[in-house]
Amino acid sequence: MKRIVFPIMAMVLYGVLLMAASSVAAPVVPDAESGKRGDLPRFLVPSAVSRENFPCSRCHNFRAADRTKRKLKEYHSNIELKHAEDQRWCYDCHEGDRLRLQNGRLIAFTESYVLCGQCHGTIYRDWKAGIHGKRSGEWDGDKLYRVCANCHDPHKPRFSSIEPKKPPMKPSDIKDR
Amino acid sequence: MEENGRRRNPLGLKLPRRTFIKGALLGLGSAALLPGQAKAAWEAFLQKNFREMSDEEIREVIARLEKDAAGEWGKEIKIDASKAKPGVKFGYGLDLSRCIGCRKCVYACTEENNQSRTPQIHWITVLRFAKGEKWLDLENSEKYYNPKEVPEEGFFYLPVQCQQCENPPCVKVCPTKATWKEPDGIVVIDYNWCIGCRYCMAACPYGARRFNWARPGIKAEEINPDTHYLGNRPRYKGVVEKCTFCVQRTRAGKYPACVEVCPVGARKFGNLLDPESEIRYLIKNKRVFRLKEDLNTEPKFFYFFAT
Numbered sequence: 001m002k003r004i005v006f007p008i009m010a011m012v013l014y015g016v017l018l019m020a021a022s023s024v025a026a027p028v029v030p031d032a033e034s035g036k037r038g039d040l041p042r043f044l045v046p047s048a049v050s051r052e053n054f055p056c057s058r059c060h061n062f063r064a065a066d067r068t069k070r071k072l073k074e075y076h077s078n079i080e081l082k083h084a085e086d087q088r089w090c091y092d093c094h095e096g097d098r099l100r101l102q103n104g105r106l107i108a109f110t111e112s113y114v115l116c117g118q119c120h121g122t123i124y125r126d127w128k129a130g131i132h133g134k135r136s137g138e139w140d141g142d143k144l145y146r147v148c149a150n151c152h153d154p155h156k157p158r159f160s161s162i163e164p165k166k167p168p169m170k171p172s173d174i175k176d177r
Numbered sequence: 178m179e180e181n182g183r184r185r186n187p188l189g190l191k192l193p194r195r196t197f198i199k200g201a202l203l204g205l206g207s208a209a210l211l212p213g214q215a216k217a218a219w220e221a222f223l224q225k226n227f228r229e230m231s232d233e234e235i236r237e238v239i240a241r242l243e244k245d246a247a248g249e250w251g252k253e254i255k256i257d258a259s260k261a262k263p264g265v266k267f268g269y270g271l272d273l274s275r276c277i278g279c280r281k282c283v284y285a286c287t288e289e290n291n292q293s294r295t296p297q298i299h300w301i302t303v304l305r306f307a308k309g310e311k312w313l314d315l316e317n318s319e320k321y322y323n324p325k326e327v328p329e330e331g332f333f334y335l336p337v338q339c340q341q342c343e344n345p346p347c348v349k350v351c352p353t354k355a356t357w358k359e360p361d362g363i364v365v366i367d368y369n370w371c372i373g374c375r376y377c378m379a380a381c382p383y384g385a386r387r388f389n390w391a392r393p394g395i396k397a398e399e400i401n402p403d404t405h406y407l408g409n410r411p412r413y414k415g416v417v418e419k420c421t422f423c424v425q426r427t428r429a430g431k432y433p434a435c436v437e438v439c440p441v442g443a444r445k446f447g448n449l450l451d452p453e454s455e456i457r458y459l460i461k462n463k464r465v466f467r468l469k470e471d472l473n474t475e476p477k478f479f480y481f482f483a484t
Contacts, residue, residue: 168302
């Protein structure tokens with residue numbers, strides 16, 4: 001009896017594994033030669049993960065998700081949502097320890113640009129081409145890209161104004177030496 | 178000055194021509210024979226134009242200049258003389274829809290390229306224009322704007338530096354051929370051949386060239402020791418200088434300093450001959466213009482609007 005059961009079990013298990021593998025989105029494998037992942041850049045400067053809040057599951061495993069819009073008082077009170085806030089609440093982009101796309105797919109925080117690219121398609125395209133956002137490194141070699149959240153606060157993406165550096169000296173300010 | 182038909186020299190000495198020539202020849206002859214400082218001075222006097230030197234001569238000249246610079250600035254300074262890479266023509270893009278006029282590029286440039294701090298020399302000038310007025314009214318632009326915070330409501334900013342023209346008027350007017358366009362498209366200056374006549378400054382329609390009215394005033398600890406002969410090596414009193422797209426960085430494959438410092442990512446740089454480069458992408462896909470295009474200077478500096 002055992003002789004028949006084992007192969008059957010093995011086949012069932014294999015099938016389950018195959019199904020599981022195909023249901024998960026195929027990971028983007030870097031091209032061996034250029035190091036590029038599809039049309040994605042090779043080197044990304046990841047945005048720093050919040051040490052205070054990450055991983056989310058540390059607390060949220062023990063709390064029920066409250067999807068009503070409200071002013072947060074106990075936790076995350078420092079987050080000011082100013083990013084299409086009329087249409088959005090935490091769980092539209094966050095789920096568990098990951099980010100949630102519109103189609104329900106979950107992605108890691110390191111791929112956050114995919115989430116931003118859902119709405120900001122033209123800017124996403126420009127960013128991949130190296131036109132939007134800052135680049136550093138080598139102009140004909142390894143370029144460092146910053147992901148969106150490196151420069152923009154995802155909850156309040158507009159840049160705040162900064163103090164300019166000193167204006168050049170006017171000829172009238174030049175003193176004799 | 179005339180006395181009995183004979184011209185007197187200002188010191189009041191009686192100096193017949195024969196005596197003068199004998200003395201001068203003796204002096205020059207002994208200078209040629211003398212070791213050390215006199216020899217170096219003699220070599221500096223006979224130094225050829227950079228483009229006429231062989232690789233061996235360039236090495237010798239650089240060894241002497243490095244020694245001079247170390248003595249003058251109290252710091253070891255490395256002078257590189259790397260040549261242009263074939264198949265490269267540098268181009269620059271500046272996104273006017275992003276620039277906030279913070280002037281970080283101005284000061285990053287000063288530090289990277291060893292500009293004089295006192296008297297002050299900046300290679301980049303950021304101009305401020307009122308929105309909704311005449312388009313790019315250069316005469317009424319403001320370069321001394323100094324608000325608490327930028328960007329200001331109702332204004333936009335346009336940084337101007339050397340436009341690295343394909344048809345550079347500054348090169349045409351130089352009487353000593355001390356400035357020229359390199360094969361990778363950057364216009365450079367041989368500071369040892371510049372005589373400081375400032376014709377090039379008068380010819381440049383962009384006001385991009387700067388003159389050293391005094392010996393550059395830089396503290397030794399602020400000097401960037403990684404320099405290029407045609408770029409950021411310490412300059413002399415009485416020579417002209419300007420932006421070189423950071424030749425010491427870009428010929429080593431790196432981005433210029435202003436590109437790396439820009440906090441809003443408005444500055445783009447790349448190879449115009451590479452169809453995959455970001456500069457080619459923006460020329461193809463964005464609204465692009467060049468400053469004073471009607472002058473036929475063909476700048477390789479492209480202002481664009483990403484949005």
